[in-house]
Amino acid sequence: MQIDFEPLGIRSQGNSSTSLQESARQAGIVINALCGGLGKCGSCKIQVLDGPASAHTEAEQTLLTPDELSNGYRLACQVYPLGDIKIHIPVESLTATQRIQLESQESVVTIDPIVRNYDAFLPMPTLHDTRSDVTRLTDYLEERYGLENLSIDFELLKSVPTCLRELDWATTIGIREGEIVSLKPLGKPSLGLAVDLGTTKIAAYLVDLREGRTLASSGITNPQIAYGEDVISRIAYAMKGAKEATILSEVVITSLNELAHRLCSQSDCNVHQIEEVVIAGNTVMRHLILMLPVAQLGLAPYISADNNPLDVKAKALNLDFSPGCYIHFPPNIGGFIGSDCVAMILATSINQAKNVVLGMDIGTNTEITLKTPQQIYACSTASGPAFEGAHIRNGMRAADGAIEKVRIVGSVVEYQTIGGVAPIGLCGSGILDVVAQLFRLGIINEAGTMKDNPLVRRGKDGPEFVLVGKSAGNNKEIVITRRDIGEIQLAKGAIQAGINILLAEAGLKETDIDQVIIAGAFGSYINVDSAIAIGILPRLPPQCFNQVGNAAGMGAKIILVSNEKREQAKKIPNQVHYVDLITNSNFFQEFSKAMFLPKDITVSPNQR
Amino acid sequence: MQIDFEPLGIRSQGNSSTSLQESARQAGIVINALCGGLGKCGSCKIQVLDGPASAHTEAEQTLLTPDELSNGYRLACQVYPLGDIKIHIPVESLTATQRIQLESQESVVTIDPIVRNYDAFLPMPTLHDTRSDVTRLTDYLEERYGLENLSIDFELLKSVPTCLRELDWATTIGIREGEIVSLKPLGKPSLGLAVDLGTTKIAAYLVDLREGRTLASSGITNPQIAYGEDVISRIAYAMKGAKEATILSEVVITSLNELAHRLCSQSDCNVHQIEEVVIAGNTVMRHLILMLPVAQLGLAPYISADNNPLDVKAKALNLDFSPGCYIHFPPNIGGFIGSDCVAMILATSINQAKNVVLGMDIGTNTEITLKTPQQIYACSTASGPAFEGAHIRNGMRAADGAIEKVRIVGSVVEYQTIGGVAPIGLCGSGILDVVAQLFRLGIINEAGTMKDNPLVRRGKDGPEFVLVGKSAGNNKEIVITRRDIGEIQLAKGAIQAGINILLAEAGLKETDIDQVIIAGAFGSYINVDSAIAIGILPRLPPQCFNQVGNAAGMGAKIILVSNEKREQAKKIPNQVHYVDLITNSNFFQEFSKAMFLPKDITVSPNQR
Secondary structure, X not given: OEEEEEOOOEXXXXXXXXXXXXXXXXXXXXXXXXXXOOOOOOOOEEEEEEOOEOOOOHHHHHHOOHXXXXXXXXXXXXXXXXXXXXXXXXXXXXXXXXXXXHHOOOOOOOOEOOEEEEEEEOOOOEOOXXXXXXXXXXXXXHHHHOOOOOEEOHHHHOOHHHHHHHOOOEEEEEEEOOEEEEEEOOOOOOEXXXXXXXXXXXXXXXXXXXXXXXXXXXXXXXXXXXXXXXXXXXXXXXXXXXXXHHHHHHHHHHHXXXXXXXXHHHOOOOHHHEEEEEEEEOHHHHHHHHOOOOHHHHOOOOOOOOOOOEEEEHHHHOOOOOOOOEEEEOOOOEOOEOHHHHHHHHHHOHHHOOOOEEEEEOOOEEXXXXXXXXXXXXXXXXXXXXXXXXOOOOEOOOOOOEEEEEEEEOOEEEEEEHHHXXXXXXXXXXXXXXXXXXXXXXXXXXXXXXXXXXXXXXXOOEEEEEEEOOOOOOOOOEEEEHHHHHHHHHHHHHHHHHHHHHHHHHOOOHHHOOEXXXXXXXXXXXXXXXXXXXXXXXXXXXXXXXXXXXXXXXXHHHHHHEHHHHHHHHHXXXXXXXXXXXXXXXXXXXXXXXXXXXXXXXXXXXXX | OEEEEEOOOEEEEOOOXXXXXXXXXXXXXXXXXXXXXXXXOOOOEEEEEEXXXXXXXXXXXXXXXXHHHHOOEEEOOOOOEXXXXXXXXXXXXXXXXXXXXXXXXXXXXXXXXXXXXXXXXXXXXXXXXXXXXXXXXXHHHHHHHOOOOOEEOHHHHOOHHHHHHHOOOEEEEEEEOOEEEXXXXXXXXXXXXXXXXXXXXXEEEEXXXXXOEXXXXXXXXXXXXXXXOOHHHHHHHHOOOHHHHHHHHHHHHHHHHHHHHHHHHHOOOOHHHEEEEEEEEOHHHHHHHHOOOOHHHHOOOOOOOOOOOEEEEHHHHOOOOOOOOEEEEOOOOEOOEOXXXXXXXXXXXXXXXXXXXXXXXXXXXXXXXXXXXXXXXXXXXXXXXXXXXXXXXXXXXXXXXXXXXXXXXXXXXXXXXXXXXXOOEEOHHHHHHHHHHHHHOOOEOOOOOEOOOOOEEEEOOEEEEEEEOOOOOOOOOEEEEHHHHHHHHHHHHHHHHHHHHHHHHHOOOHHHOOEEEEEOHHHHHOOXXXXXXXXXXXXXXXXXXXXXXXXXXXXXXXXXXXXHHHHHHHHHHHHEEEOOOOOOOOHHHHHHHHOOOOOOOOOOHHHO
């Protein structure tokens, strides 16, 4: 019998004696299994969309709500197919590694890149036709395609005579807003690169510009991290002098070149085929890569050199792409809300929403947008690197061996690691789970203070909770310290204060929010219930939340392939009312209140 | 009493016992004096425009024509003022060094440079006005001057935040076609640089863009000469490889930087104040400085990469000017007629002439244009470096000690050197005089063969004529060899063939020409009679000739200061019918005929 796994679009064979969880694993899809498939944890929740399946087990009746049961929700470890079946796997039931696959889903936009390609078959020069190479080209393009007043990129011009003769006068020409920017063998792909330049991570997508298809994607750590973890410390480093500012730009440029080379070699093509690049990032990242002065950005009133959309030649930035390639920087919204937020708004269509939508891109800086029927409000808050695993004793980034999910039952700690290997640390979503569970069990109180418990001991930094002891196969102890919890409180406080200030600006309260869009890699991995439990997310019904992955990257890709969307993006800053938290008189009061964990938590079924 | 010297505009004091030649010398004006002021050579011809003077001497009656006498022409060494007097010194009566002064005369154009300057007094940013620096600027420019949709140069952007704060928000802004290209202290001059990039020489003019005034000018030898004397040998060198092509570009760039630095320090300003540059030059020079491939330009059908007007950022060429500075290259006409010819046509207004005008820019390549009431015909001919003093045994460039004028009377050789110092060689105009005189005296025949004569001896290269023997004070002999004469025959043949082919294309003959404009440094120094005598110039009455100096440089200056003229220049190539000599079936026949010196020479009075 046949099993269709949505939204992955994977089809495989199954049978009535193999659980859907096992069938999924055989098809290469890893569904959560905190309890090891014993029907105890509820982390493998799926939805049967169509087709016959075995009856509900006792475990399912305990762990699923009546609402869920009536809507076809099941636990993958408990259900066996009885015929062809179609199931939907919610994002939160997939392991982190699996979720990345989801990001590669293309959003639906009309493909209309700024660089358009035209085939040309030119007459050869003769003694009686001595037009220059460029005039020969532009005459043809005018005659054949009605294109007038074309100019040509200067770097490209240097290769035109040689190229045309090597290609025997038959070529495909890339034109961008009246400028000839590329010249290649007939029909060769036109490539683009979309980049989400984050403070901590850089994600890049190699795209076929004519088809809008993503050929390869990859992420790396932003190498500027060696010179400062957050934007403020990088501003301080750049202000030391021209040499330091140059270093911060050069390390990113080098990384982008390497990343592009890697993506291209994976896709059997060459970086010189890249004809257009879009880089979205926060305002500081844009200043640093472009070597714009940052002194005025780091001090009140925090003034940006330029927030307009900017087109810079790749050559001017020492990027290795096609000679005529432009780097497009979408507009910034303000000193601390950059084009990554514009890209996120574009990708999630928040700006076109009719109801009240809260958008959050959780990272080292968290950008928060609040769309009301009248206005978009936006702010940026320094949530710090704790969610990336930094500043946490046993923290680590989301990689093999990172604990990504945790459930504490009495004195038993159940956990799941990325890649299913022995645990070596905690990534952001795991840390969030631990704090939520400790709070639920009363092991920490609202102030984050750790109470006595068999698993709590005194370590060098004060009290710490032992998650993984030194047992067989685990050479490494994994603990969470009081100080770690403090880091999460700071991050949570910053985010919650931001949300509250935007709500106050709009004259709304938490319950007025209809939908919450959670963007960013970290936001996609977190357990929404845990995040609500400790107060990072507003207390709203589960169906209000939508975890959309790297929306900034997705937006950059959309701006890359659609000129119409690029024009829309240019207008977004004018639609946004920027709320500066640092100069907001209520911020510090809100922040210090929000550092406390919430008093009356509603525990969701699978955490009971 | 008062003496006015035109067209130099110099006024000085004189008296009735001092000749006008001597008064001129006291005023710093050096008039020719081949015979030493004895009234024998006729080289000091001047015209009295107004005021009383001594009576005609016998010498004047012998050396001047009745026509000249009735028009107020005199010999400066023979005439004494009898009251306030105003005289005109024809270009040909000035020594070479003096003539350079003439070039600095500004031509009359409306000053309207492409970079326009606007003063701005910006409001300072506050916590309630956090617009970016660029938006603050563009908002002001829109509000105050109605300028919309401005963009900003990327290199300039890098300095904007620092600049605005250092200038305390009061600044003068340069805008070029909607792009902000400079930002400077209020009211600081806006500078431009006009360059005539010749195969042999580079001339540069530093200009105040707002006033159109030339602040300083200078010329240097094109350093590419070390890699090939003519365009063909430089193409060959550039084709050796990327390294060689880079060298040819870099040496010129380095020279231009040095030249600009020198001109600026003479004018008490800085190269970073240069906001716009115009470089006119032949097609090969433009390809080489821009590092455009030249292989296709060196072989039939001789195709240029691009002939359109081109704007390239100074930064892209490693030129040291203001960060936003553009280098404008006016259009080329064809593979071998460059923007220097366009500049020359613009400066001399040949394109607007109503009658038949022949324009010539004599140099290593000589560009020839023929304006008829219907059309402009143009060609370029390889006249070689003989006129620059190269390939001539005792040739030298026009510098102190170069013989610039020669007269042979019997067995006496009279000569005049630049700077009046002991002779060390012959420059172009001197060589031309010698050949004309030897031909007139029958010492050489039409084929250039040297006959027996007391001053002719046999040297290592065959017969040679001794101009300057080893006498007291002259350690160096100066001779002209049969081979030297051959070089002049080749140059003359190339030029004359070019003229004849253009005349044939236009269906005209030599006598149809109404006016001859002779441009180029060399062309300004030559004795027109000598040039007619050996057939370089058509045999027309003296008043038909107009020696205009470096018209290409003048044209570059006009394009620099007048946007209207720049637009006119862009249209000139379309008005010109380019005649390619190399592919013209009649060229080699015309050329071999034209190598002979003319049969029936008409000797002008002062050569009799």
